Amino acid sequence: xxxxxxxRYLPGTLAVLLALGGWEILSRSGVVNRALLPxxxxxxxxxxxxxxxxxxxxxLAHTMTLMFAGYAIACVLGxxxxxxxxxxxxxxxxxxxxxxxxxxxxxxxxxxxxFLFFGIGVKTMLIIVVLAAFFPVLINTIQGVRWVxxxxxxxxxxxxxxQTALTLKVILPAALPMIMTGMRVSLGLALTLTILAEMLAGxxxxxxxxxxxxxxxxxxxxxxxxxxxxxxxxxxxxxxEWVERRALPWRGQ
Numbered sequence: 705x706x707x708x709x710x711x712r713y714l715p716g717t718l719a720v721l722l723a724l725g726g727w728e729i730l731s732r733s734g735v736v737n738r739a740l741l742p743x744x745x746x747x748x749x750x751x752x753x754x755x756x757x758x759x760x761x762x763x764l765a766h767t768m769t770l771m772f773a774g775y776a777i778a779c780v781l782g783x784x785x786x787x788x789x790x791x792x793x794x795x796x797x798x799x800x801x802x803x804x805x806x807x808x809x810x811x812x813x814x815x816x817x818x819f820l821f822f823g824i825g826v827k828t829m830l831i832i833v834v835l836a837a838f839f840p841v842l843i844n845t846i847q848g849v850r851w852v853x854x855x856x857x858x859x860x861x862x863x864x865x866x867q868t869a870l871t872l873k874v875i876l877p878a879a880l881p882m883i884m885t886g887m888r889v890s891l892g893l894a895l896t897l898t899i900l901a902e903m904l905a906g907x908x909x910x911x912x913x914x915x916x917x918x919x920x921x922x923x924x925x926x927x928x929x930x931x932x933x934x935x936x937x938x939x940x941x942x943x944x945e946w947v948e949r950r951a952l953p954w955r956g957q
Contacts, residue, residue: 742924751928766909771898774833782838786845811836829901836897837890844886848879
């Protein structure tokens, strides 16, 4: 690992280790109730047992499938509508009021109405994830398209590019940094709402397991699955950074 990577990751790593060390001391010293907040070492032992039994594979697959399906749909719809609204004032004026009515609503507040219309099941959970991940991509795509340099567009038009070619070869690449920013925000929201949807309407998945273990007072197992979620979040962020560096190699320069 080079010196730049060390400077970037060392402070955060030390902060995590200090937090875990403080947690361990507080739990073992009796300052906090060990039954409700077991030491990290105990949680880690429980996590190893879960990993060794391969019991995590089925709920992990369920959660990741639901999250990536909703995230992919949200990204496709967000980019498509964002380009259309960014390019056309008429389309923007048509959909912007509706988008601004729904966007500020906390997405968990939409869960009860969705239950009434679609029932409790995978369809409802998928819609929840799509709604959560859709708007950051939409808003960033609109802004990215509108901030494309007019000179680029006019130059492309002098070469008589069709509207499709203009969008795909000029506008979309120029707006890609803003779009990627929206997609990064949406990734975290998609994971969060996936877990929440599984808690409220699921019969499998990590969210369902965490809530079920809390109700059964299986505290160590519950924290072990929370650690799994934390690892998933870090891995997804690292994966997105890897994709972003290759899609936008000039961004880090």
